[in-house]
Amino acid sequence: MAKVTPRTLSGFMELLPGDQLKMERMKDLLRESFASYGFTPLDTPVIESAEVLLAKGGGETEKQIYRFAKGDSDLALRFDLTVPLAKYVAAHYAELSFPFRRYQIGKVYRGERAQRGRFREFYQADIDVIGDGKLDILNEAEIPAVICDIFRRLGVTRFQIRVNNRKLLNGFYAMNGMSEKAGEIMRAVDKLDKIGAEAVRQSLINDVKMLPCKAENVMDFMAICGTNDEVLAALERYRGMDATFDEGLDELKCVVGNLAAFGVPEENFAVDLTIARGLDYYTGTVYETLMLDHPEIGSVCSGGRYDNLAEFYTDRQLPGVGISIGLTRFFYVLSEQGLLNDALPAAPCDALLLPMTEDLSYAVAAAAELRRAGLRVQLYAEKKKFKAKMSYADRIGVPFTVFVGEDEIRENVLSVKDMRSGEQRKLPAGEAAALIRAEVEKGLGAPVIKE
Amino acid sequence: MAKVTPRTLSGFMELLPGDQLKMERMKDLLRESFASYGFTPLDTPVIESAEVLLAKGGGETEKQIYRFAKGDSDLALRFDLTVPLAKYVAAHYAELSFPFRRYQIGKVYRGERAQRGRFREFYQADIDVIGDGKLDILNEAEIPAVICDIFRRLGVTRFQIRVNNRKLLNGFYAMNGMSEKAGEIMRAVDKLDKIGAEAVRQSLINDVKMLPCKAENVMDFMAICGTNDEVLAALERYRGMDATFDEGLDELKCVVGNLAAFGVPEENFAVDLTIARGLDYYTGTVYETLMLDHPEIGSVCSGGRYDNLAEFYTDRQLPGVGISIGLTRFFYVLSEQGLLNDALPAAPCDALLLPMTEDLSYAVAAAAELRRAGLRVQLYAEKKKFKAKMSYADRIGVPFTVFVGEDEIRENVLSVKDMRSGEQRKLPAGEAAALIRAEVEKGLGAPVIKE
Numbered sequence: 061m062a063k064v065t066p067r068t069l070s071g072f073m074e075l076l077p078g079d080q081l082k083m084e085r086m087k088d089l090l091r092e093s094f095a096s097y098g099f100t101p102l103d104t105p106v107i108e109s110a111e112v113l114l115a116k117g118g119g120e121t122e123k124q125i126y127r128f129a130k131g132d133s134d135l136a137l138r139f140d141l142t143v144p145l146a147k148y149v150a151a152h153y154a155e156l157s158f159p160f161r162r163y164q165i166g167k168v169y170r171g172e173r174a175q176r177g178r179f180r181e182f183y184q185a186d187i188d189v190i191g192d193g194k195l196d197i198l199n200e201a202e203i204p205a206v207i208c209d210i211f212r213r214l215g216v217t218r219f220q221i222r223v224n225n226r227k228l229l230n231g232f233y234a235m236n237g238m239s240e241k242a243g244e245i246m247r248a249v250d251k252l253d254k255i256g257a258e259a260v261r262q263s264l265i266n267d268v269k270m271l272p273c274k275a276e277n278v279m280d281f282m283a284i285c286g287t288n289d290e291v292l293a294a295l296e297r298y299r300g301m302d303a304t305f306d307e308g309l310d311e312l313k314c315v316v317g318n319l320a321a322f323g324v325p326e327e328n329f330a331v332d333l334t335i336a337r338g339l340d341y342y343t344g345t346v347y348e349t350l351m352l353d354h355p356e357i358g359s360v361c362s363g364g365r366y367d368n369l370a371e372f373y374t375d376r377q378l379p380g381v382g383i384s385i386g387l388t389r390f391f392y393v394l395s396e397q398g399l400l401n402d403a404l405p406a407a408p409c410d411a412l413l414l415p416m417t418e419d420l421s422y423a424v425a426a427a428a429e430l431r432r433a434g435l436r437v438q439l440y441a442e443k444k445k446f447k448a449k450m451s452y453a454d455r456i457g458v459p460f461t462v463f464v465g466e467d468e469i470r471e472n473v474l475s476v477k478d479m480r481s482g483e484q485r486k487l488p489a490g491e492a493a494a495l496i497r498a499e500v501e502k503g504l505g506a507p508v509i510k511e
Numbered sequence: 512m513a514k515v516t517p518r519t520l521s522g523f524m525e526l527l528p529g530d531q532l533k534m535e536r537m538k539d540l541l542r543e544s545f546a547s548y549g550f551t552p553l554d555t556p557v558i559e560s561a562e563v564l565l566a567k568g569g570g571e572t573e574k575q576i577y578r579f580a581k582g583d584s585d586l587a588l589r590f591d592l593t594v595p596l597a598k599y600v601a602a603h604y605a606e607l608s609f610p611f612r613r614y615q616i617g618k619v620y621r622g623e624r625a626q627r628g629r630f631r632e633f634y635q636a637d638i639d640v641i642g643d644g645k646l647d648i649l650n651e652a653e654i655p656a657v658i659c660d661i662f663r664r665l666g667v668t669r670f671q672i673r674v675n676n677r678k679l680l681n682g683f684y685a686m687n688g689m690s691e692k693a694g695e696i697m698r699a700v701d702k703l704d705k706i707g708a709e710a711v712r713q714s715l716i717n718d719v720k721m722l723p724c725k726a727e728n729v730m731d732f733m734a735i736c737g738t739n740d741e742v743l744a745a746l747e748r749y750r751g752m753d754a755t756f757d758e759g760l761d762e763l764k765c766v767v768g769n770l771a772a773f774g775v776p777e778e779n780f781a782v783d784l785t786i787a788r789g790l791d792y793y794t795g796t797v798y799e800t801l802m803l804d805h806p807e808i809g810s811v812c813s814g815g816r817y818d819n820l821a822e823f824y825t826d827r828q829l830p831g832v833g834i835s836i837g838l839t840r841f842f843y844v845l846s847e848q849g850l851l852n853d854a855l856p857a858a859p860c861d862a863l864l865l866p867m868t869e870d871l872s873y874a875v876a877a878a879a880e881l882r883r884a885g886l887r888v889q890l891y892a893e894k895k896k897f898k899a900k901m902s903y904a905d906r907i908g909v910p911f912t913v914f915v916g917e918d919e920i921r922e923n924v925l926s927v928k929d930m931r932s933g934e935q936r937k938l939p940a941g942e943a944a945a946l947i948r949a950e951v952e953k954g955l956g957a958p959v960i961k962e
Contacts, residue, residue, distance in 0.1 A: 098889025100859035128579030198892035408551035424772035438549025441649035
């Protein structure tokens with residue numbers, strides 16, 4: 061029979077079992093973290109009506125989207141989790157209670173040009189808090205605590221949450237009569253890390269056509285840095301010149317002022333006035349998260365406050381704040397850079413049980429008992445030579461093998477072999493389970509990411 | 512601005528938060544169950560090359576599939592998890608170890624005519640064990656243990672795993688010279704439950720054109736029932752007439768003979784010679800699972816042994832055994848019939864923390880402390896009247912509210928209110944956490960399904 065070559069499309073991540081277990085562990089830790097802050101899981105369809113999904117319309121998004129007809133329906137695959145959330149909240153408004161806090165970890169689709177590290181199908185992990193009409197600033201202040209919790213659970217301590225406030229920026233541009241050029245200025249300032257201060261100043265003068273003294277004002281503002289207290293003190297000098305600026309400063313002070321109570325260490329947080337996160341969506345606090353030893357990865361967790369989640373579906377004002385992790389790309393980069401912890405369990409089971417007798421009932425019962433003790437147990441009954449069985453155990457990387465032969469059945473014990481140390485002991489099933497479990501728990505406690 | 516009506520496509524399940532938590536709990540329990548038997552999680556793309564996905568070609572499947580072009584690519588959405596598994600195993604053969612045991616819980620797509628209880632996007636939860644060339648019968652014998660474990664975890668005891676063996680059927684038809692009519696006979700027998708024995712006999716005679724004595728032989732065979740021992744004894748009377756039959760009988764005896772060691776109670780298991788599960792795929796043991804009090808749902812967990820997983824991709828013989836749960840439909844039916852347990856936690860958090868003072872730092876720190884104790888805590892800081900806050904607590908169904916006012920701060924305690932009993936107590940944070948945790952654990956221990 062003619063065969064079709066089995067292949068996976070480029071731009072689609074498909075992991076081998078060991079890596080998949082690491083990815084699952086990351087998803088579990090994210091779920092735990094999100095849930096501990098009172099976010100509830102949602103699961104929306106991958107396919108939506110194109111009319112609904114593209115209500116906002118236009119732009120790069122529409123070109124990248126997977127859109128197709130089925131019967132009379134014009135369908136599209138979701139390209140993010142925000143538009144489906146907007147649809148969900150607008151459609152189920154009457155059945156939800158606000159503030160509505162949800163998390164969603166799901167696949168999204170963008171038919172980008174395939175290149176290394178770019179994915180066409182990728183997981184996003186999003187949280188959002190949606191208010192009905194209003195949403196208290198404390199929700200924005202809490203986001204750094206969630207980010208901090210996520211990265212700690214993943215095993216990372218060398219990260220920095222960088223925060224700004226769009227009202228501060230908009231107020232600053234207004235007080236300097238630059239509001240009309242705000243978009244251009246933000247685009248120029250966004251290159252600060254890449255091209256340096258002097259090149260940005262020249263760009264403000266030559267490209268944005270600003271007077272040198274105005275450009276200087278911008279550069280002075282963006283250069284404000286130091287401890288949180290120093291930055292806030294420097295910003296206080298601008299107070300009183302613009303109401304939006306003052307509002308932004310009060311919000312930023314609330315965010316910074318609650319960090320200690322939320323348990324966010326100062327070294328994991330910095331106010332960074334150069335961050336804007338796009339031009340037309342965010343309206344208050346904005347967030348980026350850098351891994352300090354790997355700034356080249358860019359922000360691995362970003363988001364902000366917005367005023368109007370679902371304006372394309374409803375007249376209701378639904379402000380919110382949210383962050384998103386591009387999980388597939390993050391995992392890919394971690395893997396490429398060798399930052400995934402090999403100490404994490406990568407085997408499909410904790411113990412491989414090898415029956416050595418014709419009658420399997422003792423071995424079968426032993427497997428059942430180990431499972432009842434909470435272990436993941438594979439019963440291996442293939443008719444192979446001993447060497448082949450041990451080679452299988454090595455290849456799947458199982459930490460323990462358990463032998464059941466005539467001796468073990470007679471003595472009512474199990475022979476447990478630690479595959480790393482090579483040590484082998486005869487133990488009653490209960491003790492065998494406890495021994496294996498203690499080792500397994502060490503592995504589960506290992507951080508996902510190596511620093 | 513003109514609004515687009517926010518709607519979800521028909522045939523696509525989108526749950527409200529309380530139900531979604533129940534669904535997540537079901538998925539978690541399935542994952543735990545699969546993992547405890549040494550199945551490793553896989554995650555394959557939703558989109559595949561149409562050429563790869565439709566390698567088998569033909570039939571109803573091709574009409575229902577979501578297929579579309581993107582650039583030069585002819586793409587399709589997966590319609591089950593078996594074809595992607597076949598592709599995965601064939602593509603990654605050299606990197607895998609056999610037997611390869613994987614589970615996958617994922618969405619699949621079928622553009623069926625929309626009707627009540629039919630879904631176009633639905634979760635399947637599959638496990639498969641794939642051998643390289645050979646696969647020991649004990650893998651088939653273990654499947655009832657996995658099914659039993661799944662339903663016990665879900666809270667169901669009144670279920671029955673019905674098992675047959677295709678070699679028994681094929682051997683029986685061969686020994687009666689009916690092999691050519693086997694397909695037609697199986698289709699007629701499949702209606703036994705619906706139309707009764709007499710109508711099936713008539714159908715065998717009139718439609719399948721069998722001699723009355725031959726039809727009688729079939730009806731006698733299909734009528735074999737009783738305890739496992741009685742059924743096996745009755746089948747022994749056919750031994751020696753056909754080699755395939757004898758092989759099937761030995762396999763069935765291995766499956767039945769290990770039930771007790773695997774911990775599968777006899778009342779949860781029955782040999783049922785009328786089960787065939789499709790005509791051209793399964794080759795050994797086949798499985799169906801009925802909820803005894805709800806036979807109208809049909810089989811909720813089915814599968815079997817097959818000889819050739821990936822014949823469209825590779826010349827390698829890759830036999831396997833697997834089962835599949837149509838999770839979305841199962842959840843839908845349970846929900847419709849009121850069988851989902853309302854005692855399961857449905858709130859987004861375990862405790863809603865309500866600050867009653869201007870300075871929020873004590874409340875924020877208290878929330879952080881409760882979270883460190885493993886609780887899901889929502890901090891509610893909206894500027895609302897007390898009544899509105901309590902109404903929110905009621906609507907989200909949170910089991911505990913925690914108040915932090917001047918008194919609590921001075922006394923360094925939290926006021927914890929049990930929302931069901933109405934009882935309110937002042938406790939230090941550690942004791943508050945322990946009290947709430949004890950209640951939460953009761954909820955987590957509640958079965959998902961009510962019997």
